Amino acid sequence: MSGYHEFRECIDLCLQCAAVCNHCASSCTQEPDVAHMARCIQLDMECAALCYASAQLMSLGSGHATRLCVICADACEACAEECGKHNNEHCRECADICRRCAEACRAMNER
Template sequence: MKNYHDYKECIDACLECAALCNHCASGDTQEKDVNMMARCIQLCMECAAICYASAQLMSLGSSQAKEICFICAQLCDDCYAECSKHNHEHCKECAAACKKCAEACRKMA
């Protein structure tokens, strides 16, 4: 059975991505046209949720780690694509974290 140490690189990428997704969603709410940022906010919240869940399941040594990492990579790709459309610093940081996390999750899946 695999455990935290086997998954550490991916767990770390997921936790960093979740934190930066939350930071981005919060930053988006401070932008002048919040309605324009609605999709970004939604995707960041979804991405943070799946990243936290993925990290948690990997740290537990779940037999479903590969499956959740596959889904996590897909959501990270979606969030990366949306954040890449915006020129805000928090969006740039989030996009970079999403790209890194998607790559780490693909190695798992």
């Protein structure tokens, strides 16, 4: 089995999503009203961890990858919903990639 090539699109989205979540969490700490961003930071951190783990398992061609993608999709959707409430560039960007990553992770389970 060729994990990387078979799952390439989903891997790329997970990796991009992890990086954007890290960036969003860090940017949130620099917002004037940090308290307003507290939940966003928390969900960014959870989402980044799950996205990277999913990308790792898919690129290793692991049989556990698709099940992990279900949890990852849930985390991405929760993060997208929270980011969608905030009107700044990093949150808009994060909500967008989280939604696309969630969709790709869900599709992994319909193969």
